[in-house]
Amino acid sequence: KEQYYSEQHSSLINKAYQTLLNPLSRGLYLLELNGVEPAQETDCDADSVFLTEIMEINEKLAEPKNQDILEEIETLIKVKQEELTKEVTAAFERDDLQEAKKLLAKMKYFANLEDKLKSKKIPS
């Protein structure tokens, strides 16, 4: 019985750790703690520049690519994610939860791109 209890806690701790380690999940959790729901409604052309950029990166990824170009795209995505993480941090620091919510929504699109890219890369 004690072992079961320990396993449950161990699993929870792992989940907590993973949540806090990743900037996106960490940010979403912080929103939740502050009683703010993450963005749910459809993004319309309100931010069409941003969505166009996401579309373009997705289209690039969808074409057959060599490793070098994949690495270029990977770097681009990483840079964007780092920028957004900084902006989210700043938003939380000045208690601008609505801005944090918007930025975290943007991060979600890049997180998906990161996953897609990972599945395209030939495992080394």
Add this chain to the structure above:
Amino acid sequence: LGYHKKVVDHYENPRNVGSLDRNAKNVGTGLVGAPACGDVMKLQVEVDENGKIVDARFKTFGCGSAIASSSLATEWVKGKTVDEALKIKNTDIAKELCLPPVKLHCSMLAEDAIKAALADYKLKQDPKKEEPEK
């Protein structure tokens, strides 16, 4: 997560994937995103001089249900007038594809994409009109 065979059909045999010339006056482009899951959807319509949608294309990056919803949407808008196409509801799409509750937002995204494309088309026909405040 098992996808309904209708969804799989659209995923494996998508209809109308591609792009239309967004700069053409009779083409309306709708670009929408779902922030909760990070799906993006682009839907375009080509309208003739009688206000009838003669062609439609889509590009969707996201889950199978989102792809199927937008694929179905392009099928449905073809041959409809702009006003008829505006009546297409996400519930119709969801019902046709037998979408589970957790994927209903995908059909909503498709409905929003249709509306965005048609709004863009209308705006291009009458640039003097102010875009409504969001």
